[in-house]
Amino acid sequence: MIRLKFSLLLEYDIADPGCDLVFNIHAAHTDRQAVVCEALRLSQNVINYLSVDHVTHNRVLRFSGSPGNLRVFYDATVDVNHYVGMPSHTWEVPIPQLPEPVLQYVFSSRYCESDRLLEFASRAFGLQTRGYSRVQFIRDWVLSHTKFESNTSNVHTSAVDTLLACKGVCRDFAHLMIALCRAINIPARFVTGIDYGADPALGPTDFHAYVEVYLADHNGAHWYLFDPSGTAIPMGFVRMATGRDAADVAFATIFGPVVAMPPIVQIEAIPGADGILNLPRLSSEALSSID
């Protein structure tokens, strides 16, 4: 059990005539991530809607912002109790046995155009031994093929772009790994959150994007965490939202003219209810934080 406490501050200048905002910034409640306490404060006095999707556990905040300054402050403490599996005993699930809600994560999506990578992925990964190790091999391939470099991609950048450009940020690493997994029929999806233990050389703490891959062991199937960017510690990841790619779960989607300040994000590991401080660490085990 790891207890993580984090806060984030988002700030915007909204132009006339205001705009609609959608946020994925709430910590998810899952069987393996409990929200101990949390608080949301908005600097504008607006009616806001918080919905929970019972399949993905995403918590979506929406409201209409008025012209002027807007500050969104959220903090939470969560307890993460990972499912820990053995990579060598974790296998791929055949398509006909996938639960129906998982099936969509084999299909091509906006930023993960697996339909264009079928042959490429099949040549590169088709002959690898199936199972967790093949997914790990893809993750390692993406990491070695791609250079982490800020400001090299934008909101339109897709997996195909990243495969060609060989550079990007965490979002791009995730999209490329997801597209390659799907291209060989392995369900994979995008997950966003905040990281404890991210590489400080990359700048201040920020949102992070991971990959979840659907694999099974003798306890059933799980969505396992992978960090293809290699910049963080999966065990230190607080999950917010999951979707097919960044189109679904951008931390902020804004419908209208705004100027955004850089987000300010802080996170720390603190002692749990039992008074014990468990620090996230790099691990070679198979980890899941959702169920």
Add this chain to the structure above:
Amino acid sequence: MIRLKFSLLLEYDIADPGCDLVFNIHAAHTDRQAVVCEALRLSQNVINYLSVDHVTHNRVLRFSGSPGNLRVFYDATVDVNHYVGMPSHTWEVPIPQLPEPVLQYVFSSRYCESDRLLEFASRAFGLQTRGYSRVQFIRDWVLSHTKFESNTSNVHTSAVDTLLACKGVCRDFAHLMIALCRAINIPARFVTGIDYGADPALGPTDFHAYVEVYLADHNGAHWYLFDPSGTAIPMGFVRMATGRDAADVAFATIFGPVVAMPPIVQIEAIPGADGILNLPRLSSEALSSID
């Protein structure tokens, strides 16, 4: 109430070592489309899984096919009882008031890259009066901008490609209209099925793709049917599946090497339980077949 009876025959030659198949060919059960009777026959004796998604009403058939010939025969009779609204009293729903499951249909997807069309759509449609008439205007624009031409697109063709090429088939018309709607924040999605009354000049009866747009009137919000291809009669449409675009609800997604024969599809309008034959007709009303 319109009663439609249809059948479809799909045939494949499956190569070694077999393949996994996913079909969206079952008529949907919705509050407005009742399946009176149906039958599925497979020429191979395989375990098959039929799942129903309770949000979309999609019914997904999956199984592993063995090498050799495979025939999939499905027939059904459905009663469609459309919700009929008045276009002039049907409006757009602001983003913050969209139900959470609808929100994804405002986002960009594989074949409907609305993120690349924000400015284009805003210039073309931003100043139109909001509501059903604006959506109809977009539908008419797509129809006049695009030429129906077989074999001009393929499985990778997206809305952006169609906008440039100015030609395509029903799938492409649908993707373009969806992308343009989303680009101005109107939820839109892809729906597939079989059509009574399709233009015979386009060849034998086949699968068809439509658009559904989320709009509201004084009875609440509905997913309204639009046929941007202009080749069919919305009232004659039997709905099968709905999704973000063709990536989600291809009538067949096949994971492995097969040769597919052309599908054989038949449909007719027949008298209903009351013995009365109602024929689908072109209508200027706002129609929904889902809820």
Add this chain to the structure above:
Amino acid sequence: MIRLKFSLLLEYDIADPGCDLVFNIHAAHTDRQAVVCEALRLSQNVINYLSVDHVTHNRVLRFSGSPGNLRVFYDATVDVNHYVGMPSHTWEVPIPQLPEPVLQYVFSSRYCESDRLLEFASRAFGLQTRGYSRVQFIRDWVLSHTKFESNTSNVHTSAVDTLLACKGVCRDFAHLMIALCRAINIPARFVTGIDYGADPALGPTDFHAYVEVYLADHNGAHWYLFDPSGTAIPMGFVRMATGRDAADVAFATIFGPVVAMPPIVQIEAIPGADGILNLPRLSSEALSSID
């Protein structure tokens, strides 16, 4: 006759192990643009090659830069004596009558993918009366369709991207106009230089990109200047290089790792050999500065 005097200073920090540099910064010598005087100074003592292409009149400077600071200073005074034609008496040249060296400017190129815009351009411009006025119509269409906005495009941005994004800088306006002309079989090319009279709201004087279109009048065929960006005065344009698109005639193409400072560019109109100061002005005439 207009006399323009300009200077430009380019500065780079070159990393190990040095790099090759290609510049298109010399004023072209053409029958209609005479170089009265010019000087080039390099801060590094390197062997440099200056070649002139006798078809395009491009003057290409090349050398290998050493690690460290590099400053390239060039200034020149030119006399521009435009060919002035009457738009209403200027027509399009049929493909079979194009000189062989002109033919390539009808073909698709890296940033002007006319092959993807055949139908789009044909629908938008196919029915316009042929001749200079049709080209002017395309130029006006591009100007009204596209918003001048810095930092919205990059080195990979093409005409198709700009058509969709509806924004860009002078390079992007030029690429879009060129692609649309070629798509209806009108030879068009990219020309770069320095502008007297550019809109000061866009920042300090900088390099500029124009379009040249091949049309004919009773004196023969000429490459006529068009400024689709609408930010400058064609008569105030000093031509440097021309090519199929920016791939050919970037003012600097650098093969290796460098950091570039913003270029410093100055231009003024001065009295000619006869002591008379002619200022460039907006004109509705058809202008050519090459032959």
Add this chain to the structure above:
Amino acid sequence: MIRLKFSLLLEYDIADPGCDLVFNIHAAHTDRQAVVCEALRLSQNVINYLSVDHVTHNRVLRFSGSPGNLRVFYDATVDVNHYVGMPSHTWEVPIPQLPEPVLQYVFSSRYCESDRLLEFASRAFGLQTRGYSRVQFIRDWVLSHTKFESNTSNVHTSAVDTLLACKGVCRDFAHLMIALCRAINIPARFVTGIDYGADPALGPTDFHAYVEVYLADHNGAHWYLFDPSGTAIPMGFVRMATGRDAADVAFATIFGPVVAMPPIVQIEAIPGADGILNLPRLSSEALSSID
């Protein structure tokens, strides 16, 4: 010295109101390819223009076709006397030493978007020993990465598309190899012609596309032939035209509505002026057919 005799028959049905046609079907005259005899016959009595580009040696035929049937018949006998170099003594030419007309072949073009492959090519080929062997390595990489498969590409397919799809025809292999060479600053271009000795498993004799790469040995620089498709014998290649990619030198570019029949092409090796029959053979030497 190899003597090759070939003929080709192109046939079109031209719709109203006729169309302009541009052909690159004449055998090139170069220092190393002599046209012994040739004949062109057109079934329509039209004025036709044949231009020769003195830099590329391309011979471009143009005319306006009338509605109705058009047959273009061309036959020729050529003597090819290759320059034969030693791969191990053939090196790359630094950018500053490239002749100005060669420089354009380092730049990105429509179907060879080297600007998008800089990093990809640098990672794959940047550390190979420079020279002919590195180019051969790229050629072998393209051949092993790509599957020859008819009807998998179209007129819009580019090097990037082929890199992702891992399949295509000779045109696509050539574009991919060219783009990768340029991405590491090696001049490369597209060359079209007819092949003696093409793999008969690929169907009847047809036009073929090769790659030429600019490299130097102690005799100076040459454009060396490479066949990345691996389906032909470079020594059996009759050169027609060369350009930056297929946009420049399609064997036929047609401006208007036509239906094209499959071309009928025949080629044979015959005894030379000295009565000796030299058959083209596979060779590990460095070959050039242009100068």
